[in-house]
Amino acid sequence: MKNHLIVVGVDGSDSGRRALEWAAREAAGRDTAVQAVLAWSWDGVEADVLTATSPEEEHRQATAVLERQVQAVIAEHGSHLPIAAETVEGRPADVLIAMARGADLLVLGSHGHSRLRHSVLGSVSEACIRRATCPVVVIPTHLGESVPDREPAVRAAQR
Template identity: 60%
Template sequence: MDSNYRIVVGVDGSEGGRRALEWAVREAAARQGTVQAVATWRWDNLEGGMLPTSAERDLAEQTLEREVQSLSGRLRSTVAIAAEVVEGRAAEALSDAARDADLLVLGSHGHSRVWHTVLGSVSEECIRRATCPVVVVPTPKPAPATSSEPVLHG
């Protein structure tokens, strides 16, 4: 196996990000490689409004640390995981981080008939930008509610 095999994985605290990190670590173990877990942040976070730069960066650092520690506790893997927090748009930062990587791993989100909604806008853009193979780990469809009440659609 190639001990220089490097997998870059995007980590954002979501279920998809957790699944992508776990998949990347398992794949690196099989290839005797390493994982570079990358979380991104922006001072102008569009989802939560504007946060002070240090608050947004701190949140990304805490999320990345929590996800890596949680996975290490569950898997008991010997794979080396380098954690990096990068400022910038997620798709750009992840594609740049994976420029010399063997593989870029991302989580998907949601299930819809619309391609970018199924895949996720970051995943979709990374597929277009990346210079290495990209693996998008799906997030399972939520189990239907089990209830004696009828479920109305429409």
């Protein structure tokens, strides 16, 4: 690796956590740092059980999700891992592509958001594979593991 940086997209999902764990293992034993990135926006498309009431609250919640996932990986793999965490406002694919410019690798989970978000906004991993200037690794969902479906939460929030 030439630039000694692995950028990984984190979104609070199990798939994003697995991507961060894979990136941490890949960086371990090398002179490589991990930059965990969570893109957030105040677009009203995400409708989880805990919804933000303002852009500031959305940013705060995104930062808390990212910190929890980074701390969990550090606790599991050791504090010697250089993992930086950053929340960035914007569309996930655009943010991750920009953050990965000059990086050695961009790591993503294969599934993160609901099917509704995928059908409206498109796949983040597909966009990153097409447009990134560095190699992209997509960590698959475990075989036999179901992909979480948040559509019931979306329908409940729309009522």
